[in-house]
Amino acid sequence: MARTYSGVNAQLGRSWYDYEGFRIEWSSPERYEIVGRVGGGKYSEVFEGIDMVNTDICIIKVLKPVASKKIKREVKILRNLTGGPNVVALLDVVQDPSSRYHSLIMEYVDNTEWKALYPVLGEVDIKYYTFQLLKGLDFVHSRGIMHRDIKPGNVMIDHRHRKLRIIDWGLAEFYHPGTAYHIRVGSRYYKAPELLVGYKQYDYSLDMWSVGCMLASMIFRKEHFFRGSDNDDQLLRIMKCLGTDCFDAYLKTYNIPFETELESLLQVYPKQPWTRFVTTENQPYASSEALDLLEKLLRYDHQKRPTAREAQGHTYFNIVRLQAASVKGD
Ligand SMILES: CN1CCn2c1nc1c(Br)c(Br)c(Br)c(Br)c12
Numbered sequence: 001m002a003r004t005y006s007g008v009n010a011q012l013g014r015s016w017y018d019y020e021g022f023r024i025e026w027s028s029p030e031r032y033e034i035v036g037r038v039g040g041g042k043y044s045e046v047f048e049g050i051d052m053v054n055t056d057i058c059i060i061k062v063l064k065p066v067a068s069k070k071i072k073r074e075v076k077i078l079r080n081l082t083g084g085p086n087v088v089a090l091l092d093v094v095q096d097p098s099s100r101y102h103s104l105i106m107e108y109v110d111n112t113e114w115k116a117l118y119p120v121l122g123e124v125d126i127k128y129y130t131f132q133l134l135k136g137l138d139f140v141h142s143r144g145i146m147h148r149d150i151k152p153g154n155v156m157i158d159h160r161h162r163k164l165r166i167i168d169w170g171l172a173e174f175y176h177p178g179t180a181y182h183i184r185v186g187s188r189y190y191k192a193p194e195l196l197v198g199y200k201q202y203d204y205s206l207d208m209w210s211v212g213c214m215l216a217s218m219i220f221r222k223e224h225f226f227r228g229s230d231n232d233d234q235l236l237r238i239m240k241c242l243g244t245d246c247f248d249a250y251l252k253t254y255n256i257p258f259e260t261e262l263e264s265l266l267q268v269y270p271k272q273p274w275t276r277f278v279t280t281e282n283q284p285y286a287s288s289e290a291l292d293l294l295e296k297l298l299r300y301d302h303q304k305r306p307t308a309r310e311a312q313g314h315t316y317f318n319i320v321r322l323q324a325a326s327v328k329g330d
C-alpha cells in the first residue's frame with residue numbers, strides 16, 4: 001500500500017480512472033504536416049510536425065496498431081494530467097481515415113540529447129532539473145497515476161528555456177491499493193528492485209527509484225549508473241552497490257520468494273558507501289547532501305523511499321527551492 005495518495009482514485013471516482021469506458025473523439029489529421037522523424041520505438045513513431053492553423057511546431061506521435069488497446073489508457077491519463085506542472089501537453093488526437101492510424105499531437109520540446117546535455121550541466125542545473133522532475137511527479141502521483149518508465153529518454157529538457165517535460169505516458173497506470181501490476185515495465189537500467197524480483201504490488205515509489213538512478217548518473221557523471229546486461233545482471237549490479245544484507249531484509253519484509261540458478265546472485269556482497277563512487281572529476285557534484293538524498297532514494301524497500309514531495313524538501317534542493325519561492329513571492 002502506498003504511504004501517500006493511496007485512496008486518490010477511489011476519491012476521484014470511476015469517471016477519472018476507468019479508461020475502458022472512455023470514448024475518444026478523433027479529429028482529422030489534415031491540420032498537421034509531418035516535417036521529420038525524431039524517434040520511435042516498439043509502440044510508436046515520433047515526428048516533428050507543423051500545426052497548419054497556427055503554424056506552431058508540434059510532435060506527432062503515430063501509434064502502431066499493436067498499441068491499440070493501450071491508446072485509451074494513454075489518452076485518458078494525458079487528458080487527466082492536462083495543465084499539471086512539467087507534464088507534456090496533449091494538444092489533439094487524430095485518426096487517418098484511410099490508414100486508420102491513431103496519432104497524438106503533443107506539445108513540442110526543443111530537447112537536448114541527454115548524452116550531450118548531462119556533461120554540460122552544472123551542480124545548480126542538476127538540482128534545478130531534478131527538482132522540476134520531482135514537482136511533475138508529485139503532481140502525477142497526487143492524481144493517482146504512476147509513470148512506470150521514468151528515464152532520461154522520457155524527460156525532455158529544453159536547456160535554453162530551462163523547460164522540463166515528462167513524456168511518453170504509454171506505460172503509465174492508475175494506482176489502486178492491493179493491485180498486482182505487470183512487472184515487464186520500464187527500461188532496464190532504471191528498473192526498480194521490486195520489478196526485478198517480481199513483486200507486483202508496487203506503487204508510485206517505483207518512479208522514485210528511477211529518479212534515484214537519474215540523479216546518480218548526473219552526480220557521478222556516468223551515463224547510466226546501474227548498467228545491467230540483462231535483468232539478472234541489473235539486479236546483480238544493484239546488489240553489489242547496496243549490499244545483500246538489506247536485500248535479504250527486503251525479501252523477508254514482503255515475503256518475496258527469490259530463486260535463481262545464478263551463483264553470482266547467491267553471493268554475499270557488502271554495502272558500498274556512496275563515497276566509494278566519488279572521484280576528482282565528479283566530486284564538485286557529490287556533496288554530502290547529494291549522497292544523502294541518493295542513499296534515501298536508492299533503497300530496496302519501496303516504502304522506505306521518500307515520496308516526490310518529501311524529496312523536494314531535502315536540503316540538497318535548498319538553493320533551488322528558495323529561488324522558486326522567491327520567484328513566486330515577487
Ligand atoms: C524519441 N524522441 C526524441 C525527441 N522526442 C522523442 N520522442 C518525443 C516525444 Br513522444 C515527445 Br511528446 C516530444 Br515533445 C519529443 Br521532443 C520527443
Ligand code: NA
Pocket residue numbers: 061088106167168169
Ligand atoms: Na508522450
